[in-house]
Amino acid sequence: MDRILPKVPARSVSITDPWLWKMAWRDSRRSRRRLFLFMSAIVLGIAALVAINSFGDNLSASVDEQARELLGADLVLTYNKTLNKKTEAFLNTISPERSNEVAFPSMVFFPRSGGVRLSQVKALEGRFPYYGEWEVQPSAAVARFRKAGKTGERIALVDDALLVQLNARPGDSVKVGSLMFLVAGRVMKTPGQTAVTTTVAPTVFLPYAQLPETGLLQRGSRVTYRSYFQFDPGTNVDAYIKTFASRLDKAGINYDTVTERKEQTGRAFTDLTRFLNLVAFVALLLGCVGVASAVHLYVKEKIASVAVLRCIGASGRQAFLIYLIQTSLMGLMGAVLGAALGSIVQLILPEVFGSFLPIDVTVTVSWKAVAQGVGTGLVIAVLFALLPLLVIRKVSPLRTLRTSYEEDVTGRDPLRWAVYGAIVLAITGFAYWQIRDWKMALGFTLGLATAFGVLTGLGRLLMFLVRRFFPVSWSYIWRQSLANLYRPQNQTLILVISIGLGAFLIATLYLTQTLLLSRVQLSASGGQPNMVLFDIQNEQKAGVQQLVQSHRLPVVQSVPVVTMRLAEVNGRTVEAIQKDTSSKIPDWALTREYRVTYRDALIDSEKLATGKAQSLRNQTALISVEKGYLDRMRLKLGDTLTFNVQGALIPTVVGGTREVDWNRVQTNFLIVFPNGVLEQAPQFHVLMTRVRDTQQSAAFQRDLVRRYPNVSAIDLGLILRTIDDILEKVSFVIRFMALFSIVTGLLVLSSSVVISKYQRIQESVLLRTLGASRRQILLISLIEYMLLGLLAAFSGIVLSVFGTWGLAYFVFEIPFVPDFTPLLVVAAVVTALTILIGLFNSRGVLVRPPLEVLRAEV
Amino acid sequence: MSILRAENLTKTYQSGGRTLTVLNDVSFELQPGDTFSIVGPSGSGKTTLLGLCAGLDRASSGSVYLNDIKLDTLSEDERAAVRNQYVGFIFQNFQLLPTLTALENVMVPLELRGEKKAGRTAQELLERVGLGQRGHHYPTQLSGGEQQRVSLARAFANRPKILFADEPTGNLDTDTSANVVDLIFELNREAGTTLVLVTHDLELASRTQRIIRIKGGHVVSDTYTESTADLRSGQ
Structure with a gap:
């Protein structure tokens, strides 16, 4: 049944x-x-x-909570030209509480320490910041600064970063333009500013009233104007601004409210x-x-x-x-x-x-x-x-x-x-x-x-290679350690993956950082210019050239620069194109300020791609544009572009395109005019030279700022230092995060050593029964962990070298030659940690006598 | 009604592309209360036969009926349920759960059945095997003989209809073996359980009523022992 x-x-x-x-x-x-x-x-x-x-x-x-402190005010208006009287009067009606700021880059010079550097100069009037604390040492300096407009006291507040960099301190003098100011305070923090912003552009704050005397505001200077407003508590700023937003737009004024800044920062x-x-x-x-x-x-x-x-x-x-x-x-x-x-x-x-x-x-x-x-x-x-x-x-x-x-x-x-x-x-x-x-x-x-x-593949490959080319003639200790890498229940793969990934993160971080720096350094090599002087006025051109030569520096290049805006493309106004939703021309290209030069020939960083070099034909300017610009603007040869140069409209025809090597310290331009069109337009000059070392650079800059305070100099060393500073800060954050991966890898190592302890104890007991000494067993473990660590570090580094090569080749388009010395340090540290943790966790295996181990419950 | 019926049991394995027959057409039938030994040299197929009879494995052909339940058609989980209900096991290497105390080891089969008084029953069983004071010891804290006695208590915990013992004295010294064997037969008699014993030890086998000898997967003899004859004549 x-x-x-x-x-x-x-x-x-x-x-x-x-x-x-x-x-x-x-x-x-x-x-x-x-x-x-x-x-x-x-x-x-x-x-x-x-x-x-x-x-x-x-x-x-x-x-x-602190949104208003991000902005320091309820409303900020930003514009980059002086306003006409009507608009200025209108701005005064927005709120009775208004502060003004004029910001521009300029050389500043600290005579006591001899330090000189291109910095951000901000001339300020009013009670800004309205919200948040302006941290200045000593704190009394803020009130003194605000009164300076009336008292006429020539004082400046300087960002801490700049004082530290140029070895200066409160009490020193600082020369801005043609005026000397007393440094009354060290600015520790300005509302809305981060340490990174002050690294890139450290600021010197001046009283607004004293700005004209510096003689720095000249035609062609790159100036940003800001007006800060405070409203009565409870005012709905966003609703209020809507009532006059179109008027601001028309005047070319950008506005920023607390709500917008909060969203941007939050995002x-x-x-x-x-x-x-x-x-x-x-x-x-x-x-x-x-x-x-x-x-x-x-x-x-x-x-x-x-x-x-x-x-x-x-x-x-x-x-x-x-x-x-x-x-x-x-x-x-x-x-x-x-x-x-x-x-x-x-x-x-x-x-x-x-x-x-x-x-x-x-x-x-x-x-x-x-x-x-x-x-x-x-x-x-x-x-x-x-x-x-x-x-x-x-x-x-x-x-x-x-x-x-x-x-x-x-x-x-x-x-x-x-x-x-x-x-x-x-x-x-x-x-x-x-x-x-x-x-x-x-x-x-x-x-x-x-x-x-990839890490698994590398781990497997290495295991295969050890097995395939097993060194049979080596000593027993080495053979046993090597065999441990591929024996049953080995932990090779898991450790290669976890520790390898940690090593990969650290190595890639390092390689990318050096890659970015080398990109900048590369442009300084081989007799290329490494210092740029700009904002040279027409009448200063000859004098500056003479100064350069008196320091026995070469004038590598000297070019005139005219600023202009685009007015029409093929007869259509920029405003019409902006309103046309089907237009594919990017907005930035329509509204940006163009810096343009004029000459008839191409220079050695350019190659003619299509058409002809810029020339004047029948009183029409045939301009040449950068190849990529032509594509982005959806233009073709023969199209017309009309530019607005300080109010005068200048029609041009696109006559040719140029391929430009942007990787050099050189003045490269999207648009180049022929000679004979812009000579009378307001312009400034840019001069490029090459300094031998930092001493020569500093000596020249000191002289320059004394004689021509409005002329700015920027040297490659400064750019390198700034990039290095920022990368250092970014990589600290990433290194901190990579630490979690590395320590996790080491924890995985600890646990796998502890878990495979039973097997190891049995082996060790067997070996000791057969006559192996403690030293021999210790050596076997040591070599095994050393090989594991090396294998993991090597896999991670190989992966990172390939990864960085891909980044160099495809993204930065520069040759990549890894510096292996620091990578060897990474490998050594990872291996040493692996050995330490491995041996620490297997210490019990070695110290217990065979008989006890045989009987013990493991 | 027979408690265990094996019909033409054959077990083959594939090894290196060849078919290896470890058990060939074995049949027998046991009545409730029978004691039965399977003897034979190493590799003769006796453990395979025990595994098939206890529902631990499936035959390649033939059928096993345990308490009239045909095991071959049941899933592994259903066979586990049958084991829990009707079968007790004793192993050569005791097979106690190392992380459980002696008492807990005995409780597991009862708990699996959902019995409420598992602890009390297990304690009584431990007392019956002479380990009433050792319930809270872990297997590693017990000697081999003690471990096998815990294993005996566990095997009888669910009042099995049939007890399978695989070389129960294989890991014990002579004196301890004798004690354990006496205990197995005593408990078996008290509970009226059928006993299936796999052993090398002919002396131990001779204490059962019936012995089958296996060699190369074949049953070479099936005999009733003297004690059986005595018992039968006594009846």
Whole structure:
């Protein structure tokens, strides 16, 4: 008689079954420390996520709170020409509380220290800033400065960055134009300004009333005017401004309100925190790969117990759930710990990001960020742990009878593919949540998969090579260490991926930084000019040339520059084209101020691409334009462009295009006129020379600023220093984030060493029984970890060299020759850390006598 | 009604492209309360036969009926349920869960059945095997003989109809073996359980009523022992 199933087990197989939780708890007794160690790999990833998210939340709250301080006023108007009387009178009607500012670049000179530098000069009148504190040392200097307009006292306030750079201090004199000012205060912070802005353009503040006497405001100077307004509390600024916005537009005045600035700042920082979140997420994923590998080893150890459970009647699902509960609980603990750590780490983030922050960030615990971090971390960690856990469902009870029984548990399990799918979906979903763009989210997942894939490939290749070209003649210690790299249950791949990715991030960062600097340095090599003098007035041209020559410097190039605006394209006015929605001409090209030169020949940084070089034909100016400009403007040869030069309309015909090498310190122009058209137009001159060293540069600039205070000099050294400063600040932030990945890699290393300890102890005991000394065993471990570290660092560096080469070739279009010395330092540090952590975690293997080890429960 | 019926059991494996027959057309039938030994040299197929009879594996052909339930058509989880309901196991290497105490090890089969008084029953069983004071010790804190006694208590926890023992004394010294074997037979008699024993030890096998010898996957003899004859004549 074939009976089907009798009434058997009453137990429901659901995750809510308390027995499963009880078993999970009991079973974890002997392995809680180890379980926690491998779950600790996700702690740092989650900490990074929570820290960045909390910081982002706090930042946006602070931006909301301090929005008015970002602007320093309720409304700011910006324009770059002096206003006519009518408009000026209108501006005065907007609000009785108005401050004015005139800003332009100029050379400033500190006679005591001899320091000279191109800086931003701001002449200020009124009570600006209305909101936020203008931090000046001593603080009394602010009131003194504001009164200076009336008292006639010649004082200046100078950005701290500039004083430090030029070795100057309050009490010194500073020469701006033809006037000498007393430095009354050191400006620590101006509302709305960040440390990065002051690095790029450090400012000297002057009383507005004294500006004319400096003699710096001349025709052709690049000046920006700003008017700051304060309204009565409760005024709806945005509604108010709508009533006269069109009038401002017509007068060419841009306006900025608190609401707009808040949105801009908020958007910029949301982008930043999202980008950093992705970096943090990489650290989390690294940790998860570590978790998966550790759970894999853990499951292997537990298979005998699972077989017994199956034998005495537990279903595959029950056994699976026991271990799922165990790993999930450990994951939760890791996530909570990570969130706690993240909430602490975010306390130091305002310091890390200090240079980029326009406001003070108030730090509080963001429960939203904590929940998001714990949720994300737990989901991803459990998904990764599921891969090895799935095997448990298929463990045969037959293993209780035959320990050597090997069933095919890794075969084609459809659930396995479902988990892979869920992981890809979770990663892409997370990326989308951060960047809100499916294409970029997929790109992120793909990029990540490529990096993981390449590192896996490199790891496998190296393992293959070690095996293929195994040095059979080497000493036993070396052979054993090398063999450990590819023996069963080796950790080579996982370590190459996790530590390799960390090394990759650090190395790429370094290589890109040197690449960007070399791009600038490259342009200074081979007799190219490295100093540019500009704002030279017509009447100063001969004098400046003479001064250059008196310092025994060459005049490499001297060109006239005329500023103008575009008025018509092929007979259509710029305004008409702007209103035409079907027009594909970019707005910037229509509204920008063009700086144009005139000459009949091409220079050596240019090549004629199509048509003819600029010339004058039948009183018509045939101009030449840069090749890319022609395409962007949707122009063709023979089209007409009409320019407005200080009110005079000058018609031109596009006669040819030029290819321009922009990578040189040279005056290159989008548009070049022929001789005979612009000679009488208001213009200034630019002169290029080459200085030998910083002493010569400083001596010349001091002389220049004394004789021609309105002429500005900018040398390549200054540009290099500025770029270096900014890159240093940016890379500090990225290095801070990469640290999470590196430390995660080291945690993965720790946990995998601890997890494979049992196997190592057995081996070590066997070797010692056979007569190996402690020293020999120590050497085997040392060499193995050294090889692992080298392998991981090497893989990461190879990946980064290729990555940076791609960046150099495709993006920056410059040759890339990596400097291997610093990369070797990275490799050495990574290897040393790997050896240290490896040996530290396996110290127990060495110090215990064989017999004790044989008996011990490991 | 027989408690266990094996019909033409054959088990083959694929190895290096060749088919390896480890069990060839084995049939027998056991009644409730029978004691039964499978003996034979290493690699003869006796453990394979035990695995098939206990529902730990499936035969390549032939059928196993355990308490009249045809095992070959059941899924692995259904067979697990059958094991939990009707079967007890004793292994050569004890197979206690190392992370559970002795008491918890005995409780597991009861808990799997959803029994409420698992702890009390398990404690009684431990007392029955003489380990009432050792319930909170972990397997590694117990000697081999003690571990096998815990394993015995676990095997009887769910009051099985049939007990499978795979070389139960294989890892024990002579004195301990004798104690454990006595205990197996005592408990078996008390509970009226059918006993299936796989062993090399002919002396141990001779304590069961029936012995089948296997060699190369074939049953070479199927005999009733003297004790059986005594028992039968006594009846």
